[in-house]
Amino acid sequence: MSSNGTAREEPSSHDDSPVSKRRRIAFSCLDCRRRKLKCDRLFPSCSRCQKGGHADTCTYDSDAVESALTSGERNRNARDLSAADTGTSRTIPRLPSVARSFAADAGDDNNPKSNGDDTTARLYAQEERIRQLENRIIGLEKVTHGTRSPELIQDGPRSRSDQREAAVEETMIFRGKSFKTQFYGSSHHTSYLSHLPELRLFMKEMMVQLPALAHVQRELRSTKIKGNGQEDGIPINDSALHSFLPQRKIADLLVRIYVENLETTHRVLHLPSFWEEYFKLWNAPQDARPAFVALVLLILATTYCINQEDQSLFRGDSSLGRETAIMWIRACDSWLQAQSQKHTTITVFQIHCLSFIAKQMNSVKRKRTWTSAGNLMRHAMSAGLHRDAEIVNLRHASANNKKISVFDQEMRKRIWATISEMEMQTALDRGMPSMLRDLVSDCGPPLNINDEDFDLSIEELPPSRPLSQYTRSSFQHLSYSSWALRLELASRINGSSPQPQYEDVLLYDRKIMQRLDDIPHWEDQEGQVSQILLQLQLQQLLLYLHRPFARCETQSSRYNYSANVHLRSAMTILDLHNELTSSGNSFLNLFRNDIFGAALSICYNVSISVPDYGYSIPSRCAIVRLGGDAVQYLEKALMMLEGKTMRIGVGLQEYYCVCAIMGLLKKFPSSGQSKNEEKRAAESVTRLIQRVLSLQDNYSAAATLASLPTMPVSAPNGTPTNRNGVPPAAQMESTEFVGDFGQDLEGLDLTNLAGWDLEAFWNF
Numbered sequence: 001m002s003s004n005g006t007a008r009e010e011p012s013s014h015d016d017s018p019v020s021k022r023r024r025i026a027f028s029c030l031d032c033r034r035r036k037l038k039c040d041r042l043f044p045s046c047s048r049c050q051k052g053g054h055a056d057t058c059t060y061d062s063d064a065v066e067s068a069l070t071s072g073e074r075n076r077n078a079r080d081l082s083a084a085d086t087g088t089s090r091t092i093p094r095l096p097s098v099a100r101s102f103a104a105d106a107g108d109d110n111n112p113k114s115n116g117d118d119t120t121a122r123l124y125a126q127e128e129r130i131r132q133l134e135n136r137i138i139g140l141e142k143v144t145h146g147t148r149s150p151e152l153i154q155d156g157p158r159s160r161s162d163q164r165e166a167a168v169e170e171t172m173i174f175r176g177k178s179f180k181t182q183f184y185g186s187s188h189h190t191s192y193l194s195h196l197p198e199l200r201l202f203m204k205e206m207m208v209q210l211p212a213l214a215h216v217q218r219e220l221r222s223t224k225i226k227g228n229g230q231e232d233g234i235p236i237n238d239s240a241l242h243s244f245l246p247q248r249k250i251a252d253l254l255v256r257i258y259v260e261n262l263e264t265t266h267r268v269l270h271l272p273s274f275w276e277e278y279f280k281l282w283n284a285p286q287d288a289r290p291a292f293v294a295l296v297l298l299i300l301a302t303t304y305c306i307n308q309e310d311q312s313l314f315r316g317d318s319s320l321g322r323e324t325a326i327m328w329i330r331a332c333d334s335w336l337q338a339q340s341q342k343h344t345t346i347t348v349f350q351i352h353c354l355s356f357i358a359k360q361m362n363s364v365k366r367k368r369t370w371t372s373a374g375n376l377m378r379h380a381m382s383a384g385l386h387r388d389a390e391i392v393n394l395r396h397a398s399a400n401n402k403k404i405s406v407f408d409q410e411m412r413k414r415i416w417a418t419i420s421e422m423e424m425q426t427a428l429d430r431g432m433p434s435m436l437r438d439l440v441s442d443c444g445p446p447l448n449i450n451d452e453d454f455d456l457s458i459e460e461l462p463p464s465r466p467l468s469q470y471t472r473s474s475f476q477h478l479s480y481s482s483w484a485l486r487l488e489l490a491s492r493i494n495g496s497s498p499q500p501q502y503e504d505v506l507l508y509d510r511k512i513m514q515r516l517d518d519i520p521h522w523e524d525q526e527g528q529v530s531q532i533l534l535q536l537q538l539q540q541l542l543l544y545l546h547r548p549f550a551r552c553e554t555q556s557s558r559y560n561y562s563a564n565v566h567l568r569s570a571m572t573i574l575d576l577h578n579e580l581t582s583s584g585n586s587f588l589n590l591f592r593n594d595i596f597g598a599a600l601s602i603c604y605n606v607s608i609s610v611p612d613y614g615y616s617i618p619s620r621c622a623i624v625r626l627g628g629d630a631v632q633y634l635e636k637a638l639m640m641l642e643g644k645t646m647r648i649g650v651g652l653q654e655y656y657c658v659c660a661i662m663g664l665l666k667k668f669p670s671s672g673q674s675k676n677e678e679k680r681a682a683e684s685v686t687r688l689i690q691r692v693l694s695l696q697d698n699y700s701a702a703a704t705l706a707s708l709p710t711m712p713v714s715a716p717n718g719t720p721t722n723r724n725g726v727p728p729a730a731q732m733e734s735t736e737f738v739g740d741f742g743q744d745l746e747g748l749d750l751t752n753l754a755g756w757d758l759e760a761f762w763n764f
Contacts, residue, residue, distance in 0.1 A: 029058050171195070171548075172431065182367070185431025185494040187544045189593060192600040195551065199603065199657075202664045202678060210682035216689040223696055224316030236335040238290040244297055244331055248282050251296065257303040261587040264530050265475045266357060266421065267414040268350050270407075271451040291339075291347040294332040298354035301325035301332075302361050305647045306586055313697040318649040320697055325362045329355060344383070346408070349415050352376055356422060361590050363650040370430040373423040377435060385416040386441040407456050413446045417476045420483075424490060428540065429593065433495045437487055445480030446473045470522040475530035479537065482515045486541060493544045502558070508545055509565065512538050529587065532576045536594060539576070542569040543601055550605050563605060570601035571633050578636045581643065589644050596654040599637040602630050603661040634662040642688060652689065659684045 028039035029046050031054075039046050045058035171186040171194060184191060193199065207214060245251065255278070263269060281288040281296065304325045305312075312321035336351055356376055359365060365372070380386065389404040389412055404412070420436060427434040447464040450471045454461055465471060467478065489508060492500055500508070519534050542565055549562035573594050581589055589595065637658050645651040663681035 027060070029060050031058060183431075186547075187428045187490075187493050188431035189429075189597040189600055191431060192597075192604045195604060196600075199660060199664055202667075202681075203656075203660045205678040206660060206663075206682040206685075209676070209679040210686065213682045213686050213689075216686050216693065220317055220689055220693055223693065224318075236331045236338070238335075241290050241293050241297070241331065241335055242285060242288070244328055245285075245293065246300065251300060254300045254303045254307060255296070257306055257587075258299045260526070261306070261529055261585065262302065262357065264472050264526060265533050266353075266418045267446065267473060267476055268353050268418060270411060270455075271472075272455065289347075290335070291345070291351065294335055294351055295347060295354065297328045298332050298351060298358050301328040301358040302354060303587075304328075305362060305590060312647070312695075314649055314692050314695045315697050316649075317652060317692060319647060322362050322648040322650070325358065326364060329358050329362075329364065346411060346415075349380070349383075349385075352379065353415060353418055353422075357591075360422075362648055363590075370426045370432060373419075373426040374435055377419055377423045380416060380419050381439075385412050385419070386439060386443055388442045388444065391442070405456070406458050406461055407454060410446060410454060410461060413443050414473070414476065416441075416443055417446055417480065421476075421479065424486065425592075427494070428490055428544075431494055433491045434487060437491045446476045448474055448477040468520050468522075470520075470524045470527040470530075472526075474522070474527065475534060478519065478530075478534060481518070482538065485511055485515065486537065489541050489545065493541075499548060502549060505545055505549065505562070509542070512542055512545075528583075529580065529585070532580055533588065535576055536573060536588070536592070539569045539573050540594065540597075542566070543573075543597070547601070547604070566601065567605045570598040570605070573598040574633050574636050577640055581640050586643060586647065589640050590648065593654075595637050595640050595644075596658065599634055599658045599661055602633060603664065630665050631662055634658060634665065638662065638684075645688065645692070649692065652685075652692075655688060656685050 027041055029041070029049060031049055032039035032046060037048060039048060041060075042050075043060070045055035049055050049058035171191045173182075173184040173188065173191055173194065175182045259271065263271065277289075277292055278296065281292065302325075305319065305321045307321075312319040314320065315323060332351065333355060336348075336355075339348075353376070356372060359372070360369065384392070389409040393402045393404055420441075423436060424434050447461060448467065448469070448471050449462055449465060450473075464477070467474070485508075516535065516538050519531060522531060546562040546566040546569075549559045550566035552559045552562075577589060577595055580587070638655065641651050641655045641658060645655060659681040663677035666677045
């Protein structure tokens, strides 16, 4: 053997390290490789991905694309030399890469192709290579915490020179110190306040102009009855749970309100099965399941404060109706914690969902809403609600013995859709990214069918009805169509990724507008709540999407569109809420906090800070172009916030802020309004607090008014009586369950209205 051969053999005989094998280049698409399926390597998307309906996510390894170009060029050069020597025509061989799909039209690789087709194949492959490189750049930008090169930010509203400057400009709220801190992201409503120093000056002046505001606030705080501060409460057994049920007349009314509102948007129940057991509950209470009693109590707690006929009294700044609902919630939560977790049924998931919804409706533990939604989401994921139950049956069950029945499959989709929507909304309200972004969920949307179309004994679900035909599941079915877009936007708005370029914002805007146009207009009056909520979901995203660019209107005319859309979306949100509230339905007013956010958006859009001159409003504002009256919209917001306060007691802080916003806008020089708007706004807040004080339970209204400064207030005619049908004993015990249920404006310590002029309040 030659010396060269001996030299080549020496490393293998003396080197103990393993010889690394050359890594094969995988030419299949990433999705087929992950699922271990055969891929036909068509470009830009393979046939399997096209048939599966996700051709847009079909991608190939960049090494495969590069290998295809290199190999194809080498083979073409060899064939060109051979053709020149033999005089034969040149043909395209079978390429071992994704570019092969462009080398043959019908799969026949022996057919000669023109050089133009070959060039097209290479161009498409190069485009794929460029796209993957761009994705890598975006990933690197995320790793570097949002730092971006000047080339990528030239179309943004502001240039950021370094990471520190970007962190300073980020819209967020961070309160506290050490580990006792609270963080709220950019989509949280109060993050607007960091851009409104002129509102701060106005609110400080309100306290100076009318000291009576601080006086009535202290009086209201002195009437608040503090609980024992314990959250677990008293253990509730099965028999004690029945004692919390009110009169049937009241229960029937509240259940009907729930079915007309919540069961058209956030589906939890199968109504025929529910009504059957509900009637049995009242006919034979001793035979009723304790779990179903807890379910009914949570339904009553959800809608107790919606009932228009209930003129509730107050205990401090919380209405008796709210405290009664809290009592039912605490009783059900205490009972549920004492139950075994080994035998979970659909009722358990229904109780968890209704407990969360009831707390939302009554503004209970608002600072913990996002974390509670995450816990509920993880509980559902641990049960596999996010996976397709039909696939589970195919893999782990026989044809005659299904693990999940057809009825349960549809109900699992409904409950998962409800939990997903609540987690998404609470994440936006908190200013956090949704935990669902990277989750693999294939359960699909609920069918657009009525509850009467299927039951426990059904073997096959009926086909979904057309979108133009309204059912109680139409909201969940339609909401799923925009789910991917909303989830992506929520992650971009509150995530750590760099701020999108303005062209991307306009692209997202077109997609949202298209989704808004796709919402059908049902003639059925029962679809009013569903139709309004579908619009609110998308209008809210328009606010967050255009907000960073709306304030740049004065810097460049190219952002006029964002200023217009931002303001128009805020006005549309107020119009939608007013449409529902005017009809006597306050469900969405209690369930969501869009009204306060829309009012802040209006002030955010039309105000601009001038530190040397206090506060001012530019004449070049979007309201003038739109021809709308901001004050009229803020008056609508005040009316709805006042209704919310009189129902549950919570909302005085939001009412205070909106009064200040409206007074600030009235000081616009061209409006011709009085310059004493600070005092007028303070008087409006004082009158509402006096109204709450005049309705204190077991407290003389005359004595309350006598201790207050003289203010124009309408005293109630006689002593109000409570007609809520709750036993007096239950009402007296309700405050023992209140504990430390927070009622201040989320993210800010606003329990002391007199302290709103403190510097620490505005130190974001």
